Amino acid sequence: MVKTSKRMARAREEIQGQAYPLQAALPLVQKLSSAKFDETVEISLRLGVDPRHADQMVRGTVVLPHGLGKSKKVCVIASGEKQREAEQAGAEHVGGEELVGRIQGGWLDFEALVATPDMMKFLGRLGRILGPKGLMPNPKTGTVTFDVGSAVKEIKAGKVEFRVDKTAIIHTPLGKVSFDGDKLLENARTLIESVMKAKPSAAKGKYLRSVFVCSSMGPGIAVELTSLDK
C-alpha cells in the first residue's frame, strides 16, 4: 500500500474531492503547491475517442500565449544557410548530417528537434531512437519545415505538442505555479480550445469526458466541465 504523505493528505483535505470551475481550480493548484521548487502546472483531458483507431487519433500543437515559463533546448538539423537562420533564432544545437551520427551514438541533449525536409532522409533511420521519446520531427506538428527560424522561435515561445495516449488522455503542461492566475487561465483556455478543434470526425459520443489540473507534486483537482463553455 502506498503511503500518502502528510503534505498530500493536507492538500487533499482542502480539495474535499469535489470539482471546481476552471477559474477556481487553477488558483487552488497554486495555493496547494508546497514543493521546494517552481512546480509546473499540468492539465489532463480525457477524451471520448478510441486511440486504437488511427482515424480517432487526436494530435496537434498549440502556442500558449504566455509560454511555459521555461525555454526548451532546440536542436536543428538543416543544411547551408538554414543553419545560420536557426542559430539566429536561438537554437542550441545546429548541424547537418553529422548530428544524425551523434544522435545515433546516443547523444540526446535537447528537448525538441526541427529538421528541414531535405534532411528527413537521414532522420528516417533514427526512428527507433527518437520515436519513443516523442522527438521525431513531423511536418504536421511544424517540426519539418524550411522555415526553421520561426519554428525555433515558436518552440522557444512555448509551443506544446499534445496527443492522446493509449488510455485516451492528453497530458500537457500549462505553465509554472509562479505564473499570474490570469496567464494560467488563458493558457488553459487556449489549449482546451485547440484540443476541441482537433476533434476527429470519427469520434462518437461526448468528446471531452473529464478535465483535471494539478501541479508537479500536488494533488489532482477535477474541473467542472460546464465552466469551460463560458
Next chain:
Amino acid sequence: MIRLSAARKHFGSKSLFEDLDWLITPTDRIGLVGGNGTGKTTLLKILGGMEPLDGGLFSAPKDITAGYLPQDGLSLSGRTVLEECLSVFGDLLELEEEMKALTHQMAEVDPRSDEYGRITERYHRIETEFQGRDGYSLEAQAGTVLNGLGFAPADLNRPTESLSGGWQMRVALAKLLLVKPKLLLLDEPTNHLDLEARNWLQQYLNEYPHAFVLVSHDRYMLDATVNKILELWNRRAYSYSGNYERYLAQKSARQAQLQAAYRNQREKIERLELFINRFRYQATRAKQVQSRIKELEKIKRIELPAREKTIRFEFPQPPRSGRMVAEFRGVAKSYEGKQVFHGMSFVINRGDRIGLVGVNGAGKSTLIKILAGSEPVTAGEFRLGHNVKVDHFAQDQYKELDPGARLIDDVSSIAPSALSDRTQLRTLLGCFLFSSDEVFKQIRVLSGGERNRYALLRMLLRPRNFLLLDEPTNHLDLRAKDVLLEALQEFSGTVVFVSHDRYFIDKLATRIFEIDGGRFQDYSGNYEDYLRQKDQVTLQQDDREEPPGAENSGRSGDRNGTPLRRNKINPVLVRRMKERHQGLEEEITRCEVEIATQESDLGTFKSATESIRLVKLVERNRKRLDEMIREWEELSRTLEESDRKSSVLRS
C-alpha cells in the same frame, strides 16, 4: 467468444471425439488434458483453424486471432533470431519502411506543391499509427521475451538454422508470445524449456491478457497457470473448474457420483422390470404395466465410461552393489580452459535417487558423463564402489539400437524369462506408448523421440544397479511418466537423473545436487525440500548482511566491533513474554480445575436458578480458557521464533 457445439472429429476410422460442446471466453485459462492420442493436438488445430470439423459447429468472431505453437516439426532458416522474432510484426515493419521512403520523398519534392502536402499527410498518419501501436519498442519487446526464454544477448544475432530443435522451438514460442493473439494455443510448450524458462513462462502466462489453451504434461505448470480443465476422455470432453489438483479431486468425485447414479438407475430398472414381469398377464393391472413399460422406455440409460487403464509393471531388480556407489574428492572439470566446476566432494550411497538441478549449461550433463566414465576429470579423484555397474541413458541413446529389428522381437530377445509371455510384452510396450501395429515397426523407422522412449524401456528391462538418466521424461506423456516414475521408485539400485519436470523430480528424488556457477551444493530431500532449504539459506544470508552504515550508528557499542544485527531481539520484551507465558500456564490450569468442579456441581440438581447460574459460569469460563489457550499458543510461537533467531545470530 469461441464456441464449439456438437463437434465431431474422426481420424481415419477412429473417432477422436463426438458431441463436444465447448465455450471459450476471452479470459479463460484452460488446461487441455487427456492421454496420448485422444485428440488434444487435433482439437488445438481445429481451434487454430488449421483443421476442419467432421460435424458440428465452430463459431468465432471475425477479429479473433489464434496463435498455435506446434509440438515439433519446425524449421527456421535464413534469418537471425531477432529478425525472426520481429517478422511477426510484418505490418508494422512495412509501415516503418514506408515512413523511411516518405522521408526520402520529402527531400525530393517541392515543399509548396500539392504532392508535398499529400506526402506529409500520409507520413503523419503512418507515424501516429506506428507510435500508437508501440512500433518504436518492438526490439525491446522481443528482447524481453527472448531473454525470459533463456536467450543470451549474444544469441540474438545468431542465424536460426544454427540453433538446435529445442531452441528453434523457443524462437517459435517467443514469436507467438510477441503477437499476443486473442487465443493462445500451446501444445506442450514446456518440452524444450529448462526450469528457469518454465518459471518465466508460467509467470508470463499468469499475466497474459487474453485466453489461452495449454496442453502440458507438467503438472506444476498446469497447477500454477490454468483455472479450467477440459479433459478429453473416452471420446467425450469433460469440463472442470480449477487447476489440475482440483480437477483430480473433482474427477474422482464425479466418477463416484456417476457410479452411484448408475447403481440407482440399475435398481430402478430392475424394480420396474420385476413389476412388469409379475403383472404382465393380469388384465386388472394391464394399464399400470403399460405405463411402467413406457416409463422404462423413457429412461435415459447412464453409461459408465470405460475404466481408465492403470498400467502397472514390475520391472526386474538389478544385482546389489556395494554400500558406497561413487565418491568424488575435490573433483574439478574444465573444458578448453573454461572451468565447469571445482572442488566437488560427495559420496553417493546405494539407494540414493539424486536429482541434478541447475540452469542449462551449468554442467549437469558433464557430471553425468564423468560418473559414466566417458569424461575424465581435470583434477581430484573419482571412484566407483564395489560391484557398481553403470548404465548411462543419454539423449542420443537410441544410436546403440539395432535398426533392422522389430520392436516386439527386440524386446522379447532381451526380456528376462519371467516376461516371455507375448501379451505381457505388448502391455509393456503399451506402457511406453507403442500400441497396436506399432509394435511391429522396425527400429529404423521410429522417430527420435520414439527411439528414446524405446531405449528407456530396454534400459528398465535389463537394469544395471547405477542408472544415469539425462532427461528421461522428454517425449513421455503423463501416464508413461507415471509408469517410469513408479518403476524408478521401486528400483533398488541407485539413480542420478537430470529432469526439467518439477513433479518428476519432486516425486523421485531423495537428494538434490545443485550446480550453479561452478559451485556445487548437496541438499537432502525432494525438490520441495530443496526449495525450502534454499529459501532458508537466502533468508539467513539476508539476516547476516549488515545494514549499510551500521558501524557508525549510535547504538553499536559492541566491544568486539561487530556491527549491530538487523534482527536484534529486544531482551526486555522477551523476558516479559516469558513471564506472561508462564503466568498463562498457571492460569489455564486453574481455570480447567474450576470448570471441572462447576461441571460436577451441575451433576446434582439443587434448583433451576442455581443450574442456570452454573451453566452460564461454565460457558464464560470455557470462553476465557479458549482465549488464554490461543494467547499461550501465540506466545509460544513467538518465543520459539526468537530462540531460533538468536541461535542463528550466535552461530
